[in-house]
Amino acid sequence: xxxxxxLNEAQPLSQLVNLAKxxxxxxxxxxxxxxxxxxxxxxxxxTPQQRIAGLHQGIAWISEDFDQPLPDEFWIGNx
Numbered sequence: 001x002x003x004x005x006x007l008n009e010a011q012p013l014s015q016l017v018n019l020a021k022x023x024x025x026x027x028x029x030x031x032x033x034x035x036x037x038x039x040x041x042x043x044x045x046x047t048p049q050q051r052i053a054g055l056h057q058g059i060a061w062i063s064e065d066f067d068q069p070l071p072d073e074f075w076i077g078n079x
Contacts (some may be wrong), residue, residue, distance in 0.1 A: 002024070002028040003024055003026070003027065004028075005026060005028055006031070020038050020039055025038070
């Protein structure tokens with residue numbers, strides 16, 4: 001739910017934070033011009049997913065000449 005509050009009528013910050021923590025998005029405006037948005041921060045996943053080596057083997061490849069200098073035509077724009 002999005003709530004717009006005029007800056008001159010804004011409630012104490014703790015009340016606005018409680019609204020954001022409850023899942024609301026608070027838009028703070030000066031008159032009809034929005035100037036700030038207050039939303040809750042979603043906590044990061046506490047346990048990172050384990051990576052599996054070799055899961056997508058063969059999907060990506062590196063060209064044999066990937067580290068060779070690019071031709072002058074690349075830099076000066078001639079075809």
